[in-house]
Amino acid sequence: MTTIATAPATPPLYRTSIGKKMLMAASGLVILLWLIGHMLGNLKVWLNQREFDSYAEFLRRLGEPIFPHTVFLWLIRVVLTVAFVVHVYLAVDLSRRNRRARQTRYVRTARVQADMPAVTMRWGGLALALFVIFHLANFTWGWIHPGYRFVRGSVYANVVGNFDQWWLVAIYVAAMVALALHIYHGTWSIFQTFGANSRRWDRLIRRSAGALAIVMFVGFVSVPVGVLVGAIQ
Amino acid sequence: MSATSVTGLAGVQPAPPDSDSGPDEHLLDLTLHVWRQAGSGAEGEMVRYAAPGISTHMSFLEMLDVVNERLIKEGKDPIAFDHDCREGICGMCGLVINGVAHGPQAATTTCQLHMRHFTDGDIIYVEPWRAGPFPVIKDLIVDRGALDRIIEAGGFITAPTGSAAEANAAPVAKDDADLAFDNAACIGCGACVAACPNASAMLFTAAKISHLAALPQGQPEREHRTLAMVAAQDSLGFGGCTNIGECAAVCPKEIPMESIARMNRELLRASLKRGRSKRR
Ligand code: HEM
Ligand code: SF4
Ligand code: FES
Numbered sequence: 001m002t003t004i005a006t007a008p009a010t011p012p013l014y015r016t017s018i019g020k021k022m023l024m025a026a027s028g029l030v031i032l033l034w035l036i037g038h039m040l041g042n043l044k045v046w047l048n049q050r051e052f053d054s055y056a057e058f059l060r061r062l063g064e065p066i067f068p069h070t071v072f073l074w075l076i077r078v079v080l081t082v083a084f085v086v087h088v089y090l091a092v093d094l095s096r097r098n099r100r101a102r103q104t105r106y107v108r109t110a111r112v113q114a115d116m117p118a119v120t121m122r123w124g125g126l127a128l129a130l131f132v133i134f135h136l137a138n139f140t141w142g143w144i145h146p147g148y149r150f151v152r153g154s155v156y157a158n159v160v161g162n163f164d165q166w167w168l169v170a171i172y173v174a175a176m177v178a179l180a181l182h183i184y185h186g187t188w189s190i191f192q193t194f195g196a197n198s199r200r201w202d203r204l205i206r207r208s209a210g211a212l213a214i215v216m217f218v219g220f221v222s223v224p225v226g227v228l229v230g231a232i233q
Numbered sequence: 234m235s236a237t238s239v240t241g242l243a244g245v246q247p248a249p250p251d252s253d254s255g256p257d258e259h260l261l262d263l264t265l266h267v268w269r270q271a272g273s274g275a276e277g278e279m280v281r282y283a284a285p286g287i288s289t290h291m292s293f294l295e296m297l298d299v300v301n302e303r304l305i306k307e308g309k310d311p312i313a314f315d316h317d318c319r320e321g322i323c324g325m326c327g328l329v330i331n332g333v334a335h336g337p338q339a340a341t342t343t344c345q346l347h348m349r350h351f352t353d354g355d356i357i358y359v360e361p362w363r364a365g366p367f368p369v370i371k372d373l374i375v376d377r378g379a380l381d382r383i384i385e386a387g388g389f390i391t392a393p394t395g396s397a398a399e400a401n402a403a404p405v406a407k408d409d410a411d412l413a414f415d416n417a418a419c420i421g422c423g424a425c426v427a428a429c430p431n432a433s434a435m436l437f438t439a440a441k442i443s444h445l446a447a448l449p450q451g452q453p454e455r456e457h458r459t460l461a462m463v464a465a466q467d468s469l470g471f472g473g474c475t476n477i478g479e480c481a482a483v484c485p486k487e488i489p490m491e492s493i494a495r496m497n498r499e500l501l502r503a504s505l506k507r508g509r510s511k512r513r
Binding site: 011099105112192194202 | 266268279329331332333358360363364365366428430431432433457460461463464466467470471472473474475476477478479482483489490491493494495496497498499500501504
Protein backbone atom coordinates (compact mmCIF):
# COMPACT_ATOMS: atom_id res chain seq x y z
CA MET A 1 0.00 0.00 0.00
CA THR A 2 1.39 3.38 -0.88
CA THR A 3 1.19 6.29 1.49
CA ILE A 4 0.80 9.95 0.66
CA ALA A 5 4.22 11.09 -0.50
CA THR A 6 3.97 14.80 0.27
CA ALA A 7 2.08 15.19 3.51
CA PRO A 8 1.40 18.91 4.02
CA ALA A 9 2.51 20.35 7.32
CA THR A 10 -0.14 20.22 10.01
CA PRO A 11 -0.25 22.58 13.00
CA PRO A 12 1.00 21.44 16.41
CA LEU A 13 -1.63 20.15 18.83
CA TYR A 14 -1.90 23.35 20.86
CA ARG A 15 -2.78 25.33 17.73
CA THR A 16 -5.79 23.16 16.85
CA SER A 17 -9.24 23.84 18.28
CA ILE A 18 -9.15 20.40 19.91
CA GLY A 19 -5.71 21.00 21.43
CA LYS A 20 -6.94 24.28 22.87
CA LYS A 21 -9.87 22.44 24.40
CA MET A 22 -7.41 20.03 25.97
CA LEU A 23 -5.55 22.95 27.52
CA MET A 24 -8.88 24.29 28.80
CA ALA A 25 -9.65 20.92 30.28
CA ALA A 26 -6.19 20.63 31.87
CA SER A 27 -6.29 24.14 33.35
CA GLY A 28 -9.88 23.52 34.48
CA LEU A 29 -8.74 20.34 36.20
CA VAL A 30 -5.96 22.19 38.05
CA ILE A 31 -8.49 24.77 39.27
CA LEU A 32 -10.96 22.04 40.16
CA LEU A 33 -8.43 20.08 42.24
CA TRP A 34 -7.51 23.25 44.09
CA LEU A 35 -11.21 24.03 44.63
CA ILE A 36 -11.76 20.61 46.20
CA GLY A 37 -8.95 21.34 48.67
CA HIS A 38 -10.32 24.81 49.31
CA MET A 39 -13.80 23.47 50.02
CA LEU A 40 -12.51 20.80 52.41
CA GLY A 41 -10.35 23.36 54.19
CA ASN A 42 -13.31 25.71 54.59
CA LEU A 43 -15.23 22.99 56.42
CA LYS A 44 -12.84 23.52 59.34
CA VAL A 45 -14.83 26.63 60.16
CA TRP A 46 -17.36 24.18 61.54
CA LEU A 47 -14.88 22.96 64.19
CA ASN A 48 -13.91 26.18 66.03
CA GLN A 49 -12.00 29.42 65.66
CA ARG A 50 -8.66 27.98 66.77
CA GLU A 51 -8.81 25.05 64.34
CA PHE A 52 -9.68 27.30 61.41
CA ASP A 53 -7.13 30.00 62.08
CA SER A 54 -4.44 27.39 62.60
CA TYR A 55 -5.47 25.82 59.29
CA ALA A 56 -4.77 29.16 57.60
CA GLU A 57 -1.38 29.14 59.34
CA PHE A 58 -0.82 25.53 58.27
CA LEU A 59 -1.21 26.58 54.62
CA ARG A 60 1.66 29.01 55.06
CA ARG A 61 3.87 26.27 56.53
CA LEU A 62 2.88 23.77 53.83
CA GLY A 63 5.83 22.03 52.19
CA GLU A 64 8.25 22.82 55.01
CA PRO A 65 11.03 21.98 55.55
CA ILE A 66 11.58 21.26 51.84
CA PHE A 67 10.28 24.71 50.99
CA PRO A 68 10.81 27.83 53.11
CA HIS A 69 7.85 29.45 54.92
CA THR A 70 4.94 30.40 52.54
CA VAL A 71 6.98 29.46 49.45
CA PHE A 72 4.88 26.42 48.71
CA LEU A 73 1.72 28.48 49.18
CA TRP A 74 3.06 30.98 46.66
CA LEU A 75 3.93 28.15 44.29
CA ILE A 76 0.31 27.01 44.42
CA ARG A 77 -0.84 30.56 43.83
CA VAL A 78 1.39 30.92 40.77
CA VAL A 79 0.22 27.62 39.28
CA LEU A 80 -3.39 28.59 39.97
CA THR A 81 -2.98 32.02 38.40
CA VAL A 82 -1.41 30.50 35.29
CA ALA A 83 -4.28 28.02 35.10
CA PHE A 84 -6.84 30.84 35.33
CA VAL A 85 -5.10 32.92 32.68
CA VAL A 86 -4.82 29.97 30.28
CA HIS A 87 -8.43 28.95 30.93
CA VAL A 88 -9.93 32.38 30.41
CA TYR A 89 -7.70 33.27 27.45
CA LEU A 90 -8.68 30.09 25.62
CA ALA A 91 -12.34 30.48 26.58
CA VAL A 92 -12.32 33.85 24.83
CA ASP A 93 -10.26 32.59 21.89
CA LEU A 94 -12.45 29.55 21.24
CA SER A 95 -15.70 31.45 21.82
CA ARG A 96 -14.69 33.97 19.18
CA ARG A 97 -13.99 31.18 16.68
CA ASN A 98 -17.36 29.62 17.51
CA ARG A 99 -19.24 32.87 17.04
CA ARG A 100 -17.56 33.55 13.74
CA ALA A 101 -18.67 30.15 12.48
CA ARG A 102 -22.36 31.07 12.83
CA GLN A 103 -22.85 34.67 11.81
CA THR A 104 -26.32 34.36 10.36
CA ARG A 105 -28.57 33.20 13.15
CA TYR A 106 -31.60 30.97 12.88
CA VAL A 107 -34.98 32.67 12.96
CA ARG A 108 -36.31 29.75 14.96
CA THR A 109 -34.11 27.78 17.33
CA ALA A 110 -34.94 24.77 19.42
CA ARG A 111 -32.81 22.61 21.65
CA VAL A 112 -33.15 18.90 21.18
CA GLN A 113 -31.25 17.66 24.22
CA ALA A 114 -28.70 20.26 25.35
CA ASP A 115 -28.86 20.69 29.13
CA MET A 116 -28.63 23.99 30.98
CA PRO A 117 -25.10 23.45 32.37
CA ALA A 118 -23.76 22.86 28.85
CA VAL A 119 -25.17 26.06 27.38
CA THR A 120 -24.29 28.32 30.33
CA MET A 121 -20.53 27.68 30.32
CA ARG A 122 -19.68 31.07 28.81
CA TRP A 123 -21.93 33.30 30.91
CA GLY A 124 -21.48 31.12 33.97
CA GLY A 125 -17.71 31.23 33.48
CA LEU A 126 -17.81 35.02 33.19
CA ALA A 127 -19.89 35.23 36.37
CA LEU A 128 -17.32 33.04 38.12
CA ALA A 129 -14.45 35.25 36.94
CA LEU A 130 -16.17 38.31 38.41
CA PHE A 131 -16.91 36.37 41.57
CA VAL A 132 -13.26 35.33 41.97
CA ILE A 133 -12.22 39.01 41.90
CA PHE A 134 -14.96 39.94 44.36
CA HIS A 135 -14.00 37.04 46.61
CA LEU A 136 -10.34 38.09 46.71
CA ALA A 137 -11.31 41.71 47.40
CA ASN A 138 -13.53 40.37 50.14
CA PHE A 139 -11.31 37.99 52.10
CA THR A 140 -7.78 38.22 50.73
CA TRP A 141 -7.18 41.92 50.14
CA GLY A 142 -9.83 43.08 52.58
CA TRP A 143 -11.12 45.87 50.36
CA ILE A 144 -14.77 44.97 50.78
CA HIS A 145 -15.85 44.44 54.39
CA PRO A 146 -19.22 46.10 54.93
CA GLY A 147 -20.39 46.23 58.54
CA TYR A 148 -17.35 44.63 60.20
CA ARG A 149 -13.67 45.34 60.76
CA PHE A 150 -11.38 43.28 58.49
CA VAL A 151 -8.33 41.97 60.31
CA ARG A 152 -5.70 40.24 58.19
CA GLY A 153 -5.01 36.80 59.65
CA SER A 154 -8.18 36.70 61.75
CA VAL A 155 -9.79 34.56 59.13
CA TYR A 156 -12.52 33.15 61.34
CA ALA A 157 -13.69 36.54 62.58
CA ASN A 158 -13.68 37.95 59.06
CA VAL A 159 -15.83 35.07 57.78
CA VAL A 160 -18.35 35.41 60.60
CA GLY A 161 -18.46 39.19 60.24
CA ASN A 162 -18.99 38.92 56.52
CA PHE A 163 -21.77 36.36 56.46
CA ASP A 164 -23.81 38.01 59.18
CA GLN A 165 -25.16 39.97 56.23
CA TRP A 166 -27.78 38.18 54.22
CA TRP A 167 -26.99 39.87 50.91
CA LEU A 168 -23.37 38.74 51.00
CA VAL A 169 -24.62 35.22 51.67
CA ALA A 170 -26.93 35.60 48.67
CA ILE A 171 -24.01 36.59 46.41
CA TYR A 172 -21.98 33.59 47.55
CA VAL A 173 -24.87 31.14 47.14
CA ALA A 174 -25.59 32.46 43.63
CA ALA A 175 -21.93 32.14 42.67
CA MET A 176 -21.86 28.57 43.97
CA VAL A 177 -24.88 27.71 41.82
CA ALA A 178 -22.87 28.95 38.82
CA LEU A 179 -19.88 26.97 40.07
CA ALA A 180 -21.89 23.76 40.45
CA LEU A 181 -23.19 24.05 36.88
CA HIS A 182 -19.69 24.79 35.55
CA ILE A 183 -18.21 21.87 37.49
CA TYR A 184 -20.87 19.46 36.28
CA HIS A 185 -20.37 20.18 32.58
CA GLY A 186 -16.64 20.79 32.99
CA THR A 187 -15.89 17.54 34.79
CA TRP A 188 -17.77 15.48 32.24
CA SER A 189 -16.09 17.48 29.48
CA ILE A 190 -12.61 16.63 30.76
CA PHE A 191 -13.29 12.98 29.94
CA GLN A 192 -14.87 13.79 26.59
CA THR A 193 -12.13 16.21 25.53
CA PHE A 194 -9.27 13.88 26.40
CA GLY A 195 -11.05 11.03 24.65
CA ALA A 196 -11.64 9.04 27.82
CA ASN A 197 -15.40 8.91 27.31
CA SER A 198 -17.42 6.23 25.54
CA ARG A 199 -21.02 5.09 25.30
CA ARG A 200 -20.27 2.52 27.96
CA TRP A 201 -18.90 4.93 30.57
CA ASP A 202 -20.89 8.04 29.71
CA ARG A 203 -23.64 7.59 32.29
CA LEU A 204 -21.24 6.84 35.10
CA ILE A 205 -19.07 9.84 34.22
CA ARG A 206 -22.11 12.13 34.04
CA ARG A 207 -23.45 10.93 37.37
CA SER A 208 -20.09 11.25 39.07
CA ALA A 209 -19.72 14.77 37.69
CA GLY A 210 -23.18 15.57 39.02
CA ALA A 211 -22.34 14.11 42.44
CA LEU A 212 -19.11 16.13 42.58
CA ALA A 213 -20.98 19.31 41.65
CA ILE A 214 -23.53 18.73 44.43
CA VAL A 215 -20.86 17.92 47.03
CA MET A 216 -18.90 21.05 46.10
CA PHE A 217 -22.03 23.18 46.24
CA VAL A 218 -23.15 21.90 49.64
CA GLY A 219 -19.64 22.06 51.08
CA PHE A 220 -19.01 25.64 50.00
CA VAL A 221 -22.50 26.95 50.77
CA SER A 222 -22.59 25.38 54.24
CA VAL A 223 -20.23 28.03 55.62
CA PRO A 224 -22.07 31.27 54.68
CA VAL A 225 -25.44 29.70 55.42
CA GLY A 226 -24.10 28.28 58.70
CA VAL A 227 -23.03 31.74 59.82
CA LEU A 228 -26.29 33.35 58.72
CA VAL A 229 -28.46 30.94 60.68
CA GLY A 230 -26.18 31.25 63.72
CA ALA A 231 -24.73 27.74 63.67
CA ILE A 232 -21.25 29.24 63.30
CA GLN A 233 -20.52 32.18 65.63
CA MET B 234 -27.51 2.10 12.93
CA SER B 235 -30.48 1.18 15.06
CA ALA B 236 -33.18 -1.10 13.74
CA THR B 237 -35.76 1.65 14.14
CA SER B 238 -34.31 4.07 11.62
CA VAL B 239 -36.58 4.25 8.61
CA THR B 240 -34.12 4.13 5.76
CA GLY B 241 -35.67 1.49 3.51
CA LEU B 242 -37.13 2.00 0.07
CA ALA B 243 -40.53 3.64 0.30
CA GLY B 244 -43.15 1.27 -1.10
CA VAL B 245 -40.90 -1.78 -0.89
CA GLN B 246 -40.75 -1.93 2.88
CA PRO B 247 -44.02 -2.56 4.70
CA ALA B 248 -45.15 0.41 6.75
CA PRO B 249 -43.69 0.22 10.27
CA PRO B 250 -46.31 -0.85 12.78
CA ASP B 251 -46.31 2.31 14.91
CA SER B 252 -49.70 3.86 15.52
CA ASP B 253 -49.16 7.06 13.57
CA SER B 254 -48.25 5.35 10.34
CA GLY B 255 -51.52 3.56 9.71
CA PRO B 256 -53.42 3.78 6.47
CA ASP B 257 -55.66 6.67 7.51
CA GLU B 258 -54.90 9.66 5.39
CA HIS B 259 -55.69 13.13 6.68
CA LEU B 260 -55.38 16.45 5.01
CA LEU B 261 -53.56 19.21 6.86
CA ASP B 262 -53.84 22.94 6.44
CA LEU B 263 -50.42 24.32 7.22
CA THR B 264 -48.68 27.68 7.28
CA LEU B 265 -45.06 27.75 6.18
CA HIS B 266 -42.44 30.38 6.88
CA VAL B 267 -39.66 29.69 4.40
CA TRP B 268 -36.23 31.31 4.02
CA ARG B 269 -36.02 32.89 0.58
CA GLN B 270 -32.68 34.19 -0.65
CA ALA B 271 -31.98 35.00 -4.31
CA GLY B 272 -28.29 34.13 -4.21
CA SER B 273 -25.22 33.78 -2.04
CA GLY B 274 -24.60 37.52 -1.73
CA ALA B 275 -28.24 38.55 -1.47
CA GLU B 276 -30.21 39.45 1.64
CA GLY B 277 -32.61 36.71 2.66
CA GLU B 278 -35.92 36.81 4.51
CA MET B 279 -38.64 34.55 5.82
CA VAL B 280 -41.68 34.43 3.52
CA ARG B 281 -45.07 33.14 4.61
CA TYR B 282 -46.95 30.58 2.48
CA ALA B 283 -50.33 28.99 3.08
CA ALA B 284 -50.18 25.25 2.40
CA PRO B 285 -53.71 23.84 2.54
CA GLY B 286 -54.70 20.26 1.75
CA ILE B 287 -51.38 18.53 2.53
CA SER B 288 -51.71 14.73 2.84
CA THR B 289 -50.29 13.06 5.94
CA HIS B 290 -48.83 10.44 3.57
CA MET B 291 -46.52 12.93 1.94
CA SER B 292 -42.90 13.28 2.90
CA PHE B 293 -41.72 16.74 3.86
CA LEU B 294 -40.09 17.16 0.45
CA GLU B 295 -43.25 16.01 -1.34
CA MET B 296 -45.12 18.66 0.63
CA LEU B 297 -42.64 21.24 -0.69
CA ASP B 298 -43.10 19.81 -4.22
CA VAL B 299 -46.83 20.47 -3.92
CA VAL B 300 -46.24 24.00 -2.64
CA ASN B 301 -43.81 24.58 -5.52
CA GLU B 302 -46.29 23.31 -8.15
CA ARG B 303 -48.81 25.80 -6.85
CA LEU B 304 -46.20 28.58 -6.91
CA ILE B 305 -45.26 27.74 -10.50
CA LYS B 306 -48.93 27.80 -11.54
CA GLU B 307 -49.17 31.26 -10.01
CA GLY B 308 -46.14 32.26 -12.04
CA LYS B 309 -43.96 32.62 -8.96
CA ASP B 310 -40.41 31.45 -8.27
CA PRO B 311 -40.48 27.98 -6.66
CA ILE B 312 -38.61 27.32 -3.41
CA ALA B 313 -35.16 25.88 -4.13
CA PHE B 314 -34.15 22.93 -1.94
CA ASP B 315 -31.62 20.12 -2.18
CA HIS B 316 -32.51 16.44 -2.55
CA ASP B 317 -31.51 13.37 -4.48
CA CYS B 318 -32.27 9.83 -3.34
CA ARG B 319 -35.28 10.67 -1.16
CA GLU B 320 -34.69 7.45 0.70
CA GLY B 321 -32.39 8.60 3.46
CA ILE B 322 -29.09 7.40 2.06
CA CYS B 323 -27.47 10.11 -0.04
CA GLY B 324 -27.21 13.00 2.40
CA MET B 325 -28.31 15.65 -0.07
CA CYS B 326 -31.49 16.80 1.66
CA GLY B 327 -31.43 18.82 4.81
CA LEU B 328 -33.66 21.53 6.21
CA VAL B 329 -33.93 23.11 9.61
CA ILE B 330 -37.57 22.58 10.49
CA ASN B 331 -38.90 24.56 13.45
CA GLY B 332 -35.36 25.04 14.66
CA VAL B 333 -34.35 21.37 14.43
CA ALA B 334 -32.07 20.03 11.71
CA HIS B 335 -33.98 17.35 9.74
CA GLY B 336 -37.11 18.12 11.77
CA PRO B 337 -38.84 16.62 14.76
CA GLN B 338 -38.31 12.90 14.20
CA ALA B 339 -35.05 11.47 15.56
CA ALA B 340 -32.72 9.45 13.31
CA THR B 341 -34.57 10.55 10.19
CA THR B 342 -33.49 12.61 7.20
CA THR B 343 -35.74 15.39 5.92
CA CYS B 344 -36.75 13.28 2.91
CA GLN B 345 -37.87 10.46 5.20
CA LEU B 346 -39.83 12.73 7.53
CA HIS B 347 -43.52 12.34 6.87
CA MET B 348 -46.25 14.90 7.26
CA ARG B 349 -48.13 12.63 9.68
CA HIS B 350 -45.75 13.99 12.32
CA PHE B 351 -47.47 17.36 11.99
CA THR B 352 -50.95 18.39 12.96
CA ASP B 353 -53.60 20.45 11.25
CA GLY B 354 -53.02 24.18 11.64
CA ASP B 355 -49.28 23.85 12.38
CA ILE B 356 -47.00 26.77 11.61
CA ILE B 357 -43.73 25.43 10.23
CA TYR B 358 -40.48 27.39 9.96
CA VAL B 359 -38.15 26.11 7.23
CA GLU B 360 -34.57 27.39 7.11
CA PRO B 361 -31.34 26.32 5.44
CA TRP B 362 -28.30 24.94 7.30
CA ARG B 363 -26.66 28.04 8.72
CA ALA B 364 -22.88 28.03 9.06
CA GLY B 365 -20.10 30.28 7.82
CA PRO B 366 -18.49 27.48 5.80
CA PHE B 367 -21.90 26.61 4.22
CA PRO B 368 -22.82 29.68 2.14
CA VAL B 369 -26.39 29.78 0.84
CA ILE B 370 -26.59 29.18 -2.91
CA LYS B 371 -30.31 29.87 -3.20
CA ASP B 372 -33.19 29.72 -0.70
CA LEU B 373 -32.72 26.46 1.22
CA ILE B 374 -29.73 25.17 -0.76
CA VAL B 375 -26.30 25.60 0.80
CA ASP B 376 -22.85 24.75 -0.52
CA ARG B 377 -21.52 21.92 1.61
CA GLY B 378 -18.27 21.67 -0.34
CA ALA B 379 -16.42 22.40 2.91
CA LEU B 380 -17.20 18.85 4.02
CA ASP B 381 -15.58 17.59 0.81
CA ARG B 382 -12.49 19.68 1.63
CA ILE B 383 -12.26 17.87 4.99
CA ILE B 384 -12.47 14.50 3.20
CA GLU B 385 -9.86 15.58 0.65
CA ALA B 386 -7.48 16.39 3.51
CA GLY B 387 -7.28 12.71 4.44
CA GLY B 388 -10.65 10.97 4.70
CA PHE B 389 -9.66 8.14 2.38
CA ILE B 390 -7.15 5.33 2.02
CA THR B 391 -4.47 5.52 -0.62
CA ALA B 392 -4.61 2.20 -2.43
CA PRO B 393 -3.67 1.21 -5.95
CA THR B 394 -6.77 0.93 -8.11
CA GLY B 395 -7.42 -2.08 -10.27
CA SER B 396 -9.28 -5.24 -9.44
CA ALA B 397 -10.74 -5.40 -5.95
CA ALA B 398 -8.57 -7.10 -3.36
CA GLU B 399 -9.61 -10.52 -2.06
CA ALA B 400 -12.08 -9.73 0.72
CA ASN B 401 -10.69 -12.25 3.19
CA ALA B 402 -7.08 -11.18 2.75
CA ALA B 403 -7.36 -8.65 5.57
CA PRO B 404 -9.38 -10.20 8.39
CA VAL B 405 -11.36 -7.72 10.52
CA ALA B 406 -12.63 -8.58 13.99
CA LYS B 407 -16.41 -8.36 14.34
CA ASP B 408 -16.29 -5.57 16.93
CA ASP B 409 -14.01 -3.50 14.70
CA ALA B 410 -16.21 -4.13 11.68
CA ASP B 411 -19.28 -3.03 13.65
CA LEU B 412 -17.53 0.09 14.90
CA ALA B 413 -16.32 0.96 11.41
CA PHE B 414 -19.75 0.36 9.94
CA ASP B 415 -21.59 2.42 12.56
CA ASN B 416 -19.33 5.36 11.70
CA ALA B 417 -19.34 4.69 7.97
CA ALA B 418 -23.11 5.19 8.11
CA CYS B 419 -22.50 8.96 8.08
CA ILE B 420 -24.01 10.31 4.87
CA GLY B 421 -22.31 13.70 5.05
CA CYS B 422 -25.57 15.61 5.25
CA GLY B 423 -24.14 18.32 7.51
CA ALA B 424 -27.02 18.31 10.01
CA CYS B 425 -24.45 18.10 12.80
CA VAL B 426 -22.95 21.40 11.65
CA ALA B 427 -26.39 22.96 11.29
CA ALA B 428 -27.48 21.91 14.78
CA CYS B 429 -24.27 22.82 16.61
CA PRO B 430 -24.42 26.20 18.37
CA ASN B 431 -20.81 26.65 17.20
CA ALA B 432 -21.36 25.33 13.65
CA SER B 433 -18.73 22.70 14.38
CA ALA B 434 -18.06 19.81 11.99
CA MET B 435 -16.60 17.62 14.72
CA LEU B 436 -19.21 14.85 14.49
CA PHE B 437 -18.77 14.50 10.73
CA THR B 438 -14.97 14.49 10.93
CA ALA B 439 -15.06 12.16 13.93
CA ALA B 440 -17.23 9.67 12.04
CA LYS B 441 -14.76 9.54 9.14
CA ILE B 442 -11.71 9.26 11.40
CA SER B 443 -13.36 6.60 13.58
CA HIS B 444 -14.44 4.60 10.54
CA LEU B 445 -10.99 4.36 8.97
CA ALA B 446 -9.03 4.05 12.23
CA ALA B 447 -10.99 0.90 13.05
CA LEU B 448 -9.95 -0.96 9.89
CA PRO B 449 -6.61 -2.49 8.83
CA GLN B 450 -6.79 -0.58 5.53
CA GLY B 451 -6.84 2.67 7.46
CA GLN B 452 -3.69 2.06 9.49
CA PRO B 453 -0.84 3.31 7.23
CA GLU B 454 -2.27 6.85 7.10
CA ARG B 455 -3.95 6.79 10.49
CA GLU B 456 -1.96 9.55 12.20
CA HIS B 457 -1.59 11.81 9.21
CA ARG B 458 -5.28 11.49 8.40
CA THR B 459 -6.30 12.69 11.86
CA LEU B 460 -3.85 15.58 11.92
CA ALA B 461 -4.80 16.72 8.42
CA MET B 462 -8.57 16.43 8.78
CA VAL B 463 -8.58 18.27 12.11
CA ALA B 464 -6.41 21.02 10.61
CA ALA B 465 -8.74 21.22 7.60
CA GLN B 466 -11.93 21.63 9.64
CA ASP B 467 -10.25 24.36 11.69
CA SER B 468 -8.96 26.26 8.66
CA LEU B 469 -12.32 26.06 6.86
CA GLY B 470 -13.89 28.16 9.61
CA PHE B 471 -15.98 25.58 11.43
CA GLY B 472 -16.38 26.18 15.15
CA GLY B 473 -15.01 23.97 17.88
CA CYS B 474 -16.80 21.47 20.07
CA THR B 475 -18.19 22.59 23.41
CA ASN B 476 -19.51 19.14 24.24
CA ILE B 477 -23.15 20.11 23.92
CA GLY B 478 -24.32 17.12 21.91
CA GLU B 479 -26.96 18.65 19.65
CA CYS B 480 -25.10 17.14 16.67
CA ALA B 481 -25.56 13.55 17.78
CA ALA B 482 -29.17 14.25 18.73
CA VAL B 483 -30.11 15.33 15.19
CA CYS B 484 -27.82 12.98 13.25
CA PRO B 485 -30.00 10.85 10.97
CA LYS B 486 -27.45 8.04 11.22
CA GLU B 487 -27.09 8.27 15.01
CA ILE B 488 -23.33 8.87 15.03
CA PRO B 489 -22.65 9.14 18.79
CA MET B 490 -20.67 11.68 20.82
CA GLU B 491 -18.38 8.76 21.57
CA SER B 492 -16.94 9.22 18.07
CA ILE B 493 -15.85 12.76 18.95
CA ALA B 494 -14.12 11.43 22.06
CA ARG B 495 -12.40 8.88 19.83
CA MET B 496 -11.25 11.58 17.41
CA ASN B 497 -9.82 13.56 20.34
CA ARG B 498 -7.99 10.41 21.46
CA GLU B 499 -6.73 9.79 17.92
CA LEU B 500 -5.46 13.37 17.69
CA LEU B 501 -3.65 13.05 21.01
CA ARG B 502 -2.14 9.77 19.85
CA ALA B 503 -1.07 11.18 16.48
CA SER B 504 0.45 14.27 18.10
CA LEU B 505 2.42 12.25 20.63
CA LYS B 506 3.65 9.91 17.91
CA ARG B 507 4.69 12.81 15.73
CA GLY B 508 6.54 14.36 18.66
CA ARG B 509 8.47 11.14 19.19
CA SER B 510 9.40 10.67 15.53
CA LYS B 511 10.59 14.29 15.30
CA ARG B 512 13.02 13.82 18.17
CA ARG B 513 14.44 10.69 16.57
C1 HEM C 1 -12.61 32.23 35.79
C2 HEM C 1 -13.67 32.22 35.10
C3 HEM C 1 -14.02 31.11 34.14
C4 HEM C 1 -14.39 31.27 32.84
C5 HEM C 1 -14.55 32.56 32.07
C6 HEM C 1 -14.62 29.93 32.33
C7 HEM C 1 -15.07 29.66 31.05
C8 HEM C 1 -15.13 28.40 30.52
C9 HEM C 1 -15.55 28.10 29.18
C10 HEM C 1 -16.05 29.11 28.14
C11 HEM C 1 -15.42 26.76 29.01
C12 HEM C 1 -15.68 25.98 27.74
C13 HEM C 1 -17.06 25.49 27.85
C14 HEM C 1 -17.38 24.49 26.85
O1 HEM C 1 -16.46 24.00 26.16
O2 HEM C 1 -18.56 24.21 26.77
C15 HEM C 1 -14.96 26.20 30.25
C16 HEM C 1 -14.71 24.86 30.47
C17 HEM C 1 -14.28 24.32 31.66
N1 HEM C 1 -14.11 25.00 32.84
FE1 HEM C 1 -14.22 27.00 33.07
N2 HEM C 1 -14.36 29.02 33.29
C18 HEM C 1 -14.00 29.70 34.43
C19 HEM C 1 -13.70 29.17 35.68
C20 HEM C 1 -13.61 27.82 35.93
C21 HEM C 1 -13.43 27.26 37.24
C22 HEM C 1 -13.43 28.03 38.55
C23 HEM C 1 -13.31 25.92 37.06
C24 HEM C 1 -13.10 24.87 38.12
C25 HEM C 1 -14.08 24.26 38.64
C26 HEM C 1 -13.42 25.63 35.66
C27 HEM C 1 -13.37 24.39 35.10
C28 HEM C 1 -13.66 24.10 33.79
C29 HEM C 1 -13.51 22.81 33.18
C30 HEM C 1 -13.02 21.54 33.85
C31 HEM C 1 -13.90 22.95 31.83
C32 HEM C 1 -13.96 21.87 30.79
C33 HEM C 1 -12.92 21.92 29.76
C34 HEM C 1 -13.33 21.03 28.63
O3 HEM C 1 -14.16 21.46 27.84
O4 HEM C 1 -12.85 19.90 28.55
N3 HEM C 1 -13.62 26.81 35.00
N4 HEM C 1 -14.79 27.21 31.15
S1 SF4 D 1 -22.40 12.84 11.36
FE1 SF4 D 1 -24.63 12.56 11.06
S2 SF4 D 1 -25.42 14.64 10.94
FE2 SF4 D 1 -23.21 14.81 10.59
S3 SF4 D 1 -22.93 14.68 8.36
FE3 SF4 D 1 -22.76 12.57 9.13
S4 SF4 D 1 -24.85 11.74 8.97
FE4 SF4 D 1 -25.06 13.97 8.78
S1 FES E 1 -32.55 13.06 -0.38
FE1 FES E 1 -31.00 11.54 -0.06
S2 FES E 1 -30.91 11.48 2.11
FE2 FES E 1 -32.62 12.78 1.78
